[in-house]
Amino acid sequence: MIKLTTPISEETARSLKVGDEVLLSGIIVTARDAAHKLMIEEKPDFPREYMKNGAIYHCGPVVKKHEDGSYSFVAAGPTTSTREEPYQAAVCEEYSVRAVIGKGGMGPLTMEGLKKVGAVYLHAVGGAGSLIAKRVKKVKTVFKLEEFGTPEAFWVCEVEDFPCVVTMDSHGGSLHKEIAEKSGKVAKELMGL
Amino acid sequence: MELKNAMLELIRRASTDLSPDVEAAIKQAYDREDEGTAAKNVFGTIIENIGLAREASTPICQDTGSVIMYIDLPVGAAEKPYKEAAEAAAMEATKLQYLRPNAVDPITGKNSGNNVGVNAPYIHFHQWEKDEVRVRLMLKGGGSENVGAQYKLPDTPLHAGRDLKGVKKVVIDAVVKAQGQGCAPGTIGVGIGGDRVTSYALSKEQFFRKLGEPSSNPDLAALEKELYEDLNKLGIGPMGFGGKTTCLGVNIGAQHRHPATFYVAISYTCWAYRRKQMIIKGSEVTYD
Numbered sequence: 001m002i003k004l005t006t007p008i009s010e011e012t013a014r015s016l017k018v019g020d021e022v023l024l025s026g027i028i029v030t031a032r033d034a035a036h037k038l039m040i041e042e043k044p045d046f047p048r049e050y051m052k053n054g055a056i057y058h059c060g061p062v063v064k065k066h067e068d069g070s071y072s073f074v075a076a077g078p079t080t081s082t083r084e085e086p087y088q089a090a091v092c093e094e095y096s097v098r099a100v101i102g103k104g105g106m107g108p109l110t111m112e113g114l115k116k117v118g119a120v121y122l123h124a125v126g127g128a129g130s131l132i133a134k135r136v137k138k139v140k141t142v143f144k145l146e147e148f149g150t151p152e153a154f155w156v157c158e159v160e161d162f163p164c165v166v167t168m169d170s171h172g173g174s175l176h177k178e179i180a181e182k183s184g185k186v187a188k189e190l191m192g193l
Numbered sequence: 194m195e196l197k198n199a200m201l202e203l204i205r206r207a208s209t210d211l212s213p214d215v216e217a218a219i220k221q222a223y224d225r226e227d228e229g230t231a232a233k234n235v236f237g238t239i240i241e242n243i244g245l246a247r248e249a250s251t252p253i254c255q256d257t258g259s260v261i262m263y264i265d266l267p268v269g270a271a272e273k274p275y276k277e278a279a280e281a282a283a284m285e286a287t288k289l290q291y292l293r294p295n296a297v298d299p300i301t302g303k304n305s306g307n308n309v310g311v312n313a314p315y316i317h318f319h320q321w322e323k324d325e326v327r328v329r330l331m332l333k334g335g336g337s338e339n340v341g342a343q344y345k346l347p348d349t350p351l352h353a354g355r356d357l358k359g360v361k362k363v364v365i366d367a368v369v370k371a372q373g374q375g376c377a378p379g380t381i382g383v384g385i386g387g388d389r390v391t392s393y394a395l396s397k398e399q400f401f402r403k404l405g406e407p408s409s410n411p412d413l414a415a416l417e418k419e420l421y422e423d424l425n426k427l428g429i430g431p432m433g434f435g436g437k438t439t440c441l442g443v444n445i446g447a448q449h450r451h452p453a454t455f456y457v458a459i460s461y462t463c464w465a466y467r468r469k470q471m472i473i474k475g476s477e478v479t480y481d
Contacts, residue, residue: 075255104374126376127465129255131242149304187369
């Protein structure tokens with residue numbers, strides 16, 4: 001198990017390999033469809049300080065608002081990452097992101113981006129909403145809550161020992177590609193093709 | 194309002210407390226994986242998460258899904274109070290964080306914020322001969338919904354003809370295309386026959402069956418068993434990390450088709466397979 005803490009240097013990101021199991025601590029920013037579109041179309045400055053050498057998390061959390069106006073996460077597992085495939089590489093480059101956390105893996109565009117920028121794709125356990133929410137120690141701030149709604153807002157949070165597996169690295173390695181090829185072969189045999 | 198509270202409790206249970214048949218299947222999957230593999234660790238995390246959610250009464254998964262209800266009513270009972278209670282319960286459940294706001298207007302892009310909107314919650318009403326009310330609830334996540342598929346047989350590239358062998362091929366194809374995207378290991382619901390609409394509906398209704406309970410039709414029961422074994426040979430594993438368990442179960446239903454059509458719909462539900470039911474008899478409510 002590798003302990004990884006933000007800010008993550010390019011060197012550290014490049015040292016990670018497919019199959020490495022990671023416990024991530026530090027600052028992460030949730031961003032999904034509306035957020036990625038915005039980051040490409042308008043390149044806003046507000047996420048920069050949190051994303052530089054940091055991590056983006058594909059997640060639409062269930063959030064509780066407390067009486068004092070603060071927030072906490074109730075359930076916060078990853079969402080499917082492929083929807084961000086058109087944007088991810090450019091977002092990583094624009095905001096110097098070192099880790100993209102999500103589920104299901106991503107495609108060739110992102111792969112090229114990870115290689116170029118020096119970043120990794122970290123796979124979280126899909127559906128483990130309650131467990132991951134417990135690893136989110138603090139919600140620091142939120143952007144675009146009113147406009148985008150709870151699932152789509154930028155939630156900036158502090159995490160401790162968030163469990164992930166490196167499934168795409170900066171050397172062109174992808175567990176998703178490997179499993180798709182292997183299972184595709186088995187499927188053809190089962191179908192007699 | 195009592196009916197609303199009963200529905201709220203049904204939603205709470207579905208969102209936070211995984212049913213025993215599903216949990217048992219996940220524990221068996223954990224036992225099957227080899228020590229030190231990512232697959233074993235994923236199942237360990239999943240099992241820990243199920244316990245945490247139940248204990249704290251928080252959602253198992255942050256995608257608390259679309260709220261889908263099947264309500265069976267005695268002869269003469271009105272539907273309206275049930276629809277109103279379902280909407281009120283969905284609003285309350287959103288406030289209490291049992292549900293994430295998941296109803297988005299596709300025209301404006303605006304989230305209603307309370308899980309209520311056009312056809313949200315989606316309710317199927319049926320009349321039945323009993324003097325009690327049955328409410329069956331499914332919370333179906335968007336990621337697993339996205340990997341569902343509908344095929345029209347014959348399917349030339351797959352050499353899938355208009356028979357159960359053809360059905361088997363398209364189910365394998367759908368699951369291999371899904372990879373880990375629908376939060377594997379999934380449970381597969383298959384609807385054979387009907388039209389475009391009813392084939393999907395039938396495939397989804399299969400999720401109300403218990404895992405490991407075979408179809409009453411012997412041909413379908415045999416196909417379920419065969420597919421369960423074959424799909425678990427694919428090696429996709431939990432989250433698509435590779436592993437011995439790719440699916441937790443296969444449930445198949447069939448209905449008559451038009452002579453010119455042969456649809457096969459495949460619905461996929463993630464490992465966080467959330468469905469519960471309640472029976473209301475007089476003032477007594479029982480949950481399962």
